Amino acid sequence: MNMVASSRSVERALHLVRLLASAGRRGAALTELASSAALSHTTVHRLLQRLIAERLALQLESKRYALGPLAFELGIAAAAQFDVWQFARSLIRSFANEVGDTVYLVVRSAGEAVCIERADGPSPLRVLTLEAGSRRPLGLGAGGLAILAALPRGEREEAIRSVTPAILSQSTLTRAGLYDAIDRYHRDGYALVRNRVTLGTSAVGVHINDAFGSPVAAISVAAVDSRMAAKRVLALARRLQTASKQIQHTLKDYPVSVR
Known part of the structure; x- marks a missing residue:
């Protein structure tokens, strides 16, 4: 295998790992992965078998695929440096107890928002739209929208071009609606998402800057519509x-961007 082909295989395998991370504990079917990755079933099956051999993926009893134990082990090793x-x-755990609803902490990873913490409040009407480790394109959820809106104009436009196809396929949001939501964030200082991803639920989010003033994360609250007047x-x-x-105050001791 030449270097170009080898590099392409690595990129495809890493893309599958990201898709498995988004799928959560339920996992994803081979057909879903092939469609999302725009690859043939044969190619995806071959890459999955390689990932399984390396313990980065596993096949569930349901025949779906999920992240393997090595992903967890690598996460533990990386936590000391990146957490x-x-x-x-x-x-956010204290915040969830106070407000009663579900609170999320997401961080930016290129064109995606990755949920690194979810805290469930005591309200019996919980909204559990994201699990820790789940990924969404920037702009889709309240946290990701807050991050996207806070980016410098040039970087934001580049990100919008990248994430728009995924947003259009995963929600009812249009490109014009995305720009309108960004304008509202600049006007109001917070992102509000109603029934965009999950019917009957709303979420409000605010971005978090790192030591350089760059938006690298967001905190958001999600609840059923009846609790979000x-x-x-x-x-x-x-x-x-x-x-x-x-939170931003605690990040000032990290002079290197936390993105």
């Missing part, structure tokens, strides 16, 4: 803005 979010994790949305947004500033 600068200990304070944020603790904060306009007055409460505004109150939650103000509390999220305060929490964002508290």
Whole structure:
């Protein structure tokens, strides 16, 4: 195998790992993975067998595929270097108990928002649209929209070109609607998503800057629509803005961007 072909295989395998991370514990079927990766079933099956052999993937009893144990082991090793979010994790757990609903912490990974923490509040009407480790394109959920809107204009336009196809295929949002949502974020200071991904649910989110002032993460609250009247949305947004500033203060000791 020449170097170009080898590099392409690595890129395809890593793309499959990202798709498996997005699928969560339920896993993904071979057909789903092939469609999402725009690869043939044969190619995806071959790459999955290689990933399984390396313990980066596994086949569930349902015949679906999920992340393997090596992914967990690598995550533990990487946490010591990259997990600068200990304070944020603790904060959102307290925040969830106070507001009663589900609170998410997502971080930017190129054109995606990765959920690294979910805290469930005591409300019996919970919204569990994301699991820790799940990935979504920037702009789709409230947290990802907040990050996208806060990017510098040039970087934001590049990101929009990259994520628009995925957003259009995964939600009811249009390209014009995405720009309108970004404009509202700049006006209001928070992102509001209603029934965009999951019917009957709403979410409000605010971005978090790193030590250089770059948007690298977001904190958001999601709840059923009946708990997200306009007055409460505004109150939650103000509390999220305060929490964002508290988290940003803890990141000032990390001079290297946490993206």
